Amino acid sequence: MAIIEVSGLRKAYAGKKAVDGVSFDIGEGEIFGILGPNGAGKTTTVECVAGLRRPDAGSVRVAGYDPAADRDSVTRVLGVQLQESELQPKITVREAFELYAACYPDPADWRPLAERLGLTDKLRTRFAKLSGGQKQRLSIALALVGQPAVVILDELTTGLDPRARRDTWRLIQDIRDSGVTVLLVTHFMEEAQRLCDRIALIDKGRITALDTPSGLIGRTAGSTAISFVPSAPLEAGLLAELPSVVSVTHENDRIVVHGTDETVNGVLSLLAGRGITAHQLRVTEATLDDAYLDLTGQDA
Numbered sequence: 001m002a003i004i005e006v007s008g009l010r011k012a013y014a015g016k017k018a019v020d021g022v023s024f025d026i027g028e029g030e031i032f033g034i035l036g037p038n039g040a041g042k043t044t045t046v047e048c049v050a051g052l053r054r055p056d057a058g059s060v061r062v063a064g065y066d067p068a069a070d071r072d073s074v075t076r077v078l079g080v081q082l083q084e085s086e087l088q089p090k091i092t093v094r095e096a097f098e099l100y101a102a103c104y105p106d107p108a109d110w111r112p113l114a115e116r117l118g119l120t121d122k123l124r125t126r127f128a129k130l131s132g133g134q135k136q137r138l139s140i141a142l143a144l145v146g147q148p149a150v151v152i153l154d155e156l157t158t159g160l161d162p163r164a165r166r167d168t169w170r171l172i173q174d175i176r177d178s179g180v181t182v183l184l185v186t187h188f189m190e191e192a193q194r195l196c197d198r199i200a201l202i203d204k205g206r207i208t209a210l211d212t213p214s215g216l217i218g219r220t221a222g223s224t225a226i227s228f229v230p231s232a233p234l235e236a237g238l239l240a241e242l243p244s245v246v247s248v249t250h251e252n253d254r255i256v257v258h259g260t261d262e263t264v265n266g267v268l269s270l271l272a273g274r275g276i277t278a279h280q281l282r283v284t285e286a287t288l289d290d291a292y293l294d295l296t297g298q299d300a
């Protein structure tokens with residue numbers, strides 16, 4: 001069942017289109033990623049979902065509520081950790097928890113939440129004195145204080161070191177395992193590939209592709225590459241005629257054939273049939289990075 005439904009969403013700033021007809025549904029318990037280059041309209045989209053911006057057109061429903069018309073109901077089911085969420089520098093971690101808990105009719109007991117996010121020994125620390133990773137964990141914890149059914153996380157690991165990023169990923173998986181639906185905005189391919197059940201690629205305010213990570217990768221032309229150094233020369237053009245071949249290139253003695261799994265089998269049978277050995281054989285699969293470049297024509 002869909003817990004978030006977005007249909008034909010449009011939003012312009014001073015006549016300039018930021019979101020231009022975006023539609024997607026998110027199922028209960030999903031981790032749904034929104035991925036795209038700077039200025040693609042990701043934050044505007046999630047701000048409309050959170051009720052922080054009023055769409056120019058289209059409809060948004062969160063657990064059946066319209067965020068623009070029914071902020072209170074949406075606030076009860078939705079937790080938001082937005083980009084660069086800054087608190088007052090002097091507020092302590094404990095005060096931040098107490099302040100947020102006071103905003104909800106049925107808040108979580110924040111102490112176990114602080115424990116789960118590794119903040120128990122920081123309760124007396126002022127916000128300004130926390131490290132980047134601790135601030136990030138606090139902002140996630142605060143998004144969970146209202147016991148939301150859905151949480152929006154916008155660029156949550158930007159600025160974190162690789163270890164803190166991995167810790168945060170584990171945390172997101174735990175949050176989902178506890179039954180919370182996650183809407184994640186990210187720039188990081190690896191993050192999207194590891195965490196998300198489905199990903200919407202957004203570019204210039206429109207969804208250019210929406211699929212599972214492996215579905216997106218599978219759409220990449222030449223998603224599998226087989227490369228080898230043949231023990232004897234091959235007649236020109238033979239490889240290009242094999243099934244599903246996208247390209248054949250030569251790097252000195254090495255031949256690289258891009259295609260699908262079918263291509264790999266085809267190459268191996270062809271070589272075996274001619275008694276040719278494939279030296280230094282390598283088979284590589286495309287990553288979400290390759291899919292992203294292929295589908296948007298640019299780097300993240």
Ligand SMILES: Nc1ncnc2c1ncn2[C@@H]1O[C@H](COP(=O)(O)OP(=O)(O)OP(=O)(O)O)[C@@H](O)[C@H]1O
Pocket residue numbers: 013014017018036037038039040041042043044045
């Ligand atoms: N408050 C605003 N006023 C005017 N223009 C805005 C405002 N917020 C965003 N925009 C513009 O709308 C477009 C979409 O911005 P948005 O922040 O939604 O993109 P984004 O995909 O989240 O980008 P980023 O990855 O850089 O955060 C951009 O061209 C941006 O400059």
